[in-house]
Amino acid sequence: AQKVTQAQTEISVVEKEDVTLDCVYETRDTTYYLFWYKQPPSGELVFLIRRNSFDEQNEISGRYSWNFQKSTSSFNFTITASQVVDSAVYFCALSPLSQGGSEKLVFGKGTKLTVNP
């Protein structure tokens, strides 16, 4: 069975603080993709990153960075110098390629991030 756990239900920070969103996943597949999506109040999910299970290199994109550790089955997301516009619900997701992979994503329950001015 596939499972994604985001233990932090809600996080509140003050602008310019750094914040890390945790994601732990479970899968028996050796090949899979991991994702992060952002869901602003408008409702649409916005793709942030995809990471292949063979690639454990950390990635940085502007103020965003991702730490993938296969040994602990974690894929954490850090926002540096947070801004009010970062306020949203963030979802971590898993796509096991053994099940045809592609669009069948398993999502966590999400972490609601509030950045206060």
Added chain:
Amino acid sequence: DAGVTQSPTHLIKTRGQQVTLRCSPKSGHDTVSWYQQALGQGPQFIFQYYEEEERQRGNFPDRFSGHQFPNYSSELNVNALLLGDSALYLCASSRAYLTGELFFGEGSRLTVL
């Protein structure tokens, strides 16, 4: 370049009724997936359509059915509505074989009374 568009944005139905939700994929995309997102939960995969056929299906009963048209647009149909079907229904489009690069619409909020 229009993104994924869904209609209607909001609708209210009563138990036992049937509902049809519509989705137009992003230009250049040929694959449509549907997700159900209950309040406070992550989206759950319903099914995926490619080349007008259902390719993958999640753990949803047969009351949930769909269709994809030659222009790649798609419909989600839910029969015999239950209170528990109240949710945000998200449509996502992608290009085949580009795993997980989904573009989502803003969803259709269904309330079942």
